[in-house]
Amino acid sequence: MGKTYQTTVIQAPVDQVWNKIRNFHDMSWASGVVEKCEAVGEHAGDQIGARRVLNGVFHETLVEFSDLENSFKYRIDDGPGPVSKDAVKDYIGAVRLIPVTDENTCLIEWSSRWESPTDDACDFCHNIYLSLFDSLKNSFEA
Amino acid sequence: MGKTYQTTVIQAPVDQVWNKIRNFHDMSWASGVVEKCEAVGEHAGDQIGARRVLNGVFHETLVEFSDLENSFKYRIDDGPGPVSKDAVKDYIGAVRLIPVTDENTCLIEWSSRWESPTDDACDFCHNIYLSLFDSLKNSFEA
C-alpha cells in the first residue's frame, strides 16, 4: 500500500549521468548515503539478476534494464524496518533518465511501488531518494 | 523515415500546464505560432477522434489521451509540404508532461514519428515544436 515518486533535473548530459549510475554494483556516486555497496554472486552490474547489499541492510536484485531508455528497475528483497521482507512485498524501485534537450541536461525520475498493509515506508523511502538526488548532483559539481 | 524528440522545463506546476494544453481545440497558449485552431466536427477537445485544423493547413486528429499521465497523441492527416499526406504517412505526435517534483515545475516532452522515404520533415517539425515550447513558456510569464 504505497508508492513514492520524485524527480529532479541534473546539470549534466544524459549520457554522462547514465554512465555514472548504470552499474548496479557501483554506487560510489552516492557518497554520504551509500557507504557500502557489496555485490552478491557473480552477475555483472548490468546483468539481470545482479544482486547487491547496500550499507549491509538493503538486499536488492536487478530485474529490468534498458540502454535504450536509460532506465532500470530493481526489487528490494529485504531491508531495515519499514522495508523489511515482513513489512512489504513486491517492492520495485524504478530509475529513469529523460534528456532535457534544450539545456543538454537531464531529468532523473526515481519511483517505487510495493504492497503493504501500512504506508510506513513512504516517508522513509522518499527521503532516501531525495538524499540520493543530492549526492548525484554533488558528484557532478566537484 | 523520421522522428523528432524535444523536451524543456516549464516554470509552472504540472497541473497548471496540463490544464492549459489539454484541450485539443484550444491552442491560444501558442500565440505567434498557431494563429488559428479550428475544430472540425462535433467532438469535444478531450474526446478521442477530435479533429482540428491549425493555421488552415495542419489537419490533425486526437488518437490517445490520458489524464493519468498528462499526455496525448495525435495523428497528422495532412499538412503543408514536408508533412503532406503524400510525403509522410502514419505521422503520430506525442505530448507528455512529467512533474519536476523538487521545483514544483514540469518537463514537457514533444516527440513525433512517421514513415517517409526522406527525412525532409525532421527539421521542419523540430523547429515548430521548439517555437511551441517558447510560446508555452511565455504564456506563463505574462
Add this chain to the structure above:
Amino acid sequence: MGKTYQTTVIQAPVDQVWNKIRNFHDMSWASGVVEKCEAVGEHAGDQIGARRVLNGVFHETLVEFSDLENSFKYRIDDGPGPVSKDAVKDYIGAVRLIPVTDENTCLIEWSSRWESPTDDACDFCHNIYLSLFDSLKNSFEA
C-alpha cells in the same frame, strides 16, 4: 494493497472487439453481468472524464483512452462493499486488446490496481472480470 490480472483470447478480429467495447457508455455486450449502464453528465463515451454507473452501484470515470493501442483506463470512484470509496482508493482498471495476428483474433487484458489496507477486493474484482470475459465471448457467438 491489491491488483488483479486476467487475460483471455476472443475469437474475433481486434477491430471488431474494439468497436464493441470502446464506448464507455455502452456495455450491452456484457449481458448477464451489467444490467444497467447509466451515463452521468454530458461527456461522450470516448471522451476523457466520461462517467457511468453500472448496476446502480459502480461509479466509474474514464481517465485514459487510446485508439492507437485499443485500450482504456477508468477509475472506480465508489462501489459496493470491497470497492467502496472507504475501502479502497486510487482504483484504476485497465483494458487493452492485443491482436493475435496468425489467427486474426485478439487477446483482451483486464487488469486493475488500487490502494487498500486489505486484499478483500481481489477475488471480488477478479470474478467480475472473468464474468465479463464470458459475456464478451458469448456476444461473438450468437
Add this chain to the structure above:
Amino acid sequence: MGKTYQTTVIQAPVDQVWNKIRNFHDMSWASGVVEKCEAVGEHAGDQIGARRVLNGVFHETLVEFSDLENSFKYRIDDGPGPVSKDAVKDYIGAVRLIPVTDENTCLIEWSSRWESPTDDACDFCHNIYLSLFDSLKNSFEA
C-alpha cells in the same frame, strides 16, 4: 521506413516459454531457422550489451531486458541484404510474452522497427519471425 508486428499463442505456461527464450546466447529452441548462435565477447546472455551472431550473418546486441515483463529488445548491427547496415539503421527488435491466464498459456509478441528509405526489409523480417514462432511451438510439442 518499416516495421513488422506478429503475435501467436504458445501452448505452454509463460514461465516455461520465458525460461526457454530468455538467454540471448541460446537459440537452440529455433532449430531449422537458427543453425548457429555464436556469442561475441564475454557478456552473459541476460546482460545488457551481450552480442551474438546468428547463422554467421545477423550481428545483434541486447539493449533491454526485463524479468518483470518477460521481454527483451535487441539491435541489429548488421545483417544480410535487406537488413545490412547500409540498408537500415536503428533496427530494434522486441520480444514480449503476455500470459493467457484462463488457459495457462501465453502470447508471444515479436515486433521490429527501423529506419530505411525503402520497405524491402518488411517481408524478409516478417517471414523470419513467423518461422521462429513455428520453431518455438514445435519445441513444446516434442
